[in-house]
Amino acid sequence: MTNYIGKSVKRVEDKRFITGQGKYTDDIKIPGMVHAYILRSPYAHAHVKSIDTAEASKVPGVISIITGADIPEAIAGVPCGWQVDFKNGDTMKEPPHPLLVRKTVRHVGDGVVLVVAESKAIAKDAADMIDVDYDVLDAVADPKAAAQSGAPLVHPDAPGNLCFDWELGNPKEEVAAALAGAHHVTELDFVNQRVIPNAMETRGVVAQYDTAYDKYTIYTSTQNPHLIRLLMCAFVLGIPEHKVRVVGPDVGGGFGSKIFHYTEEALLVWASKHLNLPIKWSSDRSEAFLTDAHGRDHASNAKMGFDKDGNIVALQATTYANLGAYLSTFAPAVPTYLHGTLMQGLYTTPKVNVDVKGVFTHTNAVDAYRGAGRPEATYLLERLLDLGALEMDMDPTELRRKNFIPAFDGVEQEGYQTQVALQYDSGNYEPVLDRALEMVGYENFRKEQAAAASSNKILGIGFSTYIEACGIAPSAVVGALGARAGLFESAQVRVQPTGKVSVYTGSHSHGQGHETTFAQIVADRMGIPLDDVEIIHGDSDSVAFGMGTYGSRSLAVGGSAIVKSIDKVLEKGAKVAAHLLESSVDDLDYADGKWTVKGTDKSVSFGDVSLTAYVPHNYPEGLEPGLDFSSFYDPANFTYPFGAHVAIVEIDKETGAVKLKRFIAVDDVGNVINPMIVDGQIHGGLAQGIGQAMYEGALFDDTGQLINGSYMDYCMPRADALPSFEIDRTVTPCPHNPLGVKGAGEAGCIGSTPAVVNAVVDALWKAGYKVKDVPMPMTPERVWTAMQG
């Protein structure tokens, strides 16, 4: 019997957050702590001719002013964690990313001078007095423009600004031949615009060096403390890993942007020893706009060919992916192995080719943002499907059904082998669409739409049936694809003598509610009260190891690691119980927190067994005392959640203003541990996906200046911009992990964006405007302009 799994248990962590007791990095104070401010380049591309710090160093309260020249040459910069090679086998271009620039600034916001002072205000005042003389150079911000000959070079050793030129799938000629023979080809040029993650807590770092123990402690707003420690120690600073403690305390949202190892982390750690002072740096919001890794930024062309019945015969996708000026930790993986591999979608397309050029530009780094590559792939596929249906005058839902991969559970039926490397684990795609249509009231809607077509407020409906690869990821597979790390997870289940349980997980919660979901698993599997379980995460000194939280992996990978440790605890506990009950392990049942001899009322409780394990006076011979197990879980495959998202919009023909009237999402994320939390994850993902479609987008001018770098200028959805969401789910368990879970963090963001744009195109098309595309974000001006032809 389960007491907790599958129930909407209220979150354990909420109490500290609703009472103002959360502890985020900027809330941390250490005695004697001083403050850092980083003077950043106002230009996208320039040579630094000279830096005059004389006046600034006279400001009372200034402790130190550090430039790139002050940092030892041996510290080359932060590394990239994934290698993607050119299709001809050449290695990707990997220019160094120094902690502070030495000669050339390559994006607005590139760090130039570190000022350390008694307060942040003093550090800022002093930074204002530093004169940096720049020789300003031409810059390029657009990925397609950067790849043209004659474009200003970001790095001299990356000709054509190409980091890599990569390809996946069937041979291009085969795809071209299939397209040439197609009854109809839908083709579109897409821009999947750059968006800015904008976690509400900006990044921050507190670094301290302890001379007594020769040990560093760093608090950083990160999604994966252990990976930061590994990268920083082994590849940046060359300091021993066991002498560094990395803590990711309460973290105010990440959405991918806090996965990566940023320069400020290593810079502060280095400076804390250099100055022998604890130092805090917290990013201003405008600084965050310039230094947090951004997301998306693809310029693509795609062609989808159909036969006369609407069966997809081939897909060719060609993409220029903006990587920014420097390679962020996972940047090369996002437009390749997290994007190209998803081009099969839910469909039986027999020929697929994906061609991706990773391009350097004079902008800050682009890396994983909620969904990371999968939203871009989904956007491309789902836009082509809805547009194809309009062009061929077919129903978009029928077109999808024709092409869906038939149901397979991954147990009785094998997983589905795609043309683009992945093998899907399990899927049953029609039911999510069926349920979504039922919720929409599809037939009625089409009638309403027809009735409104000639009015001033026209209606449209857009679909998106997506698949994603998450539960990232089998280490051997990603290793073969270029990852420089394993993507397993660790968990330690430590049973205390009194039967209370401390669980140490390498996953990191920054809003996902691990302290609750993981505790539900432990309490249920061990048959103990939820209150007897505590989940500990985010501290490299207490947690053995961790690969962190991203790619919707925490439950599928981290949760599975916990299950492995629970199994070990119960296996050993049974030996102790058998001894106490003078029985054999095979004769015992474990349920409701006690071992019972089968067919009798003789039992011993979990608490008695754990006490015995720590006070082993009467104990099985040869068995070690204690009840404490660690496990590492390396998944057998990615997991493949899927779903059907439907948007209904109303467009004011006079102004072009789009109103999102309804949003329906039916997702299948496998088994669900806490429905309330899963729903919350879906809601949040939807808001970000809808945000990209309707509101968000980073804008650069032709000199590489981000021109909407503040909350006054960068539009994000606010409460009054969104409807309440209508969501439901189906359950197709994952066949290869012990919980049968697939992951829910990114689903909402992956599926929703194309549904909204498709709805706008549908509204326009059905009202007589043959508009194929409205560029995102679909502002009233853009919609209106599209309507003018």
Place this chain on the structure above:
Amino acid sequence: MKHKISVNINGKQCEGEVEGRELLVNFLREHQSLTGTHIGCDTSSCGACTIHLNGAATKSCTVLAVQADGAEVTTIEGMATNGELHPLQAGFKEEHGLQCGFCTPGMIMTAADLLKNNPNPSEHEIREALEGNICRCTGYHNIVRSIQHAAKNMNGVTA
């Protein structure tokens, strides 16, 4: 030049010396260690720093600390009474109105002001009232539910 100020915060008279340019949010966080009030932006756009200043929801990044001299301030730390959660705090927990928790204090303070002036807001009114507060995690769906939950409880109806 430093200025002496005295502010009643959560029912306690607090003294401090601040620079003229210092913001109230800085006074709360740095001088009083009331770190439940958060800083999410630098343009008074996000609402994470919302507190009550003389009873009205106010973004504490738009007020200089010296302007709060003699005023009454309530922060998220002052919302629970005698260990009892404020109905809004309970509502946010009950309806999963928070994920990362960073915007939550500001959301609760804004919502408390709304419910004081409008005890029975419609969904539309709630969404309009939250217009100055950004949440990046929840899509606002459950924040709206949380406030509705609290409104019901505060009006004596069991939710």
Place this chain on the structure above:
Amino acid sequence: MLVKGNHEFNISKEMLWSYLMDPEVLAKITPGISELEPTGEDSYNTISNMKIGPVKGSFKGKLNVIDKEEPSSFAIDMEQLSKIGNAHGKISMKISDADNGSTNLAFNGDVKLSGMIARMGQRVLSGVANLIIKEVFASLETHISESTA
């Protein structure tokens, strides 16, 4: 940032030209300019203060009058540096006869912004810049009517 506009003056082209080429007059009538110090023929160092919405700053820079074709056209080449960002640009001025004997001054230019002024509020900035230039001309008109009165 593109700036573009025009203004009509009730004086001759030649008179307008002489006013526009007088640094003292320019310093006096330009909003925010607190100093205009000649460094050579047609070259000046400038100090100005600006406030645009939440963005306030003190700019130091260089201003050169170039491409002079008396009395019908010239251009201002400028570089303004501040802690809130920098502005580099060239604004062309064309002076032509208008109807009813007055003189038309048309300006057109592109100013590149960087730093905080580039990323905060740039969408409103060209409107502000146009307004400032128009204010300059309005002040000039006042100055002309006062000095000719």
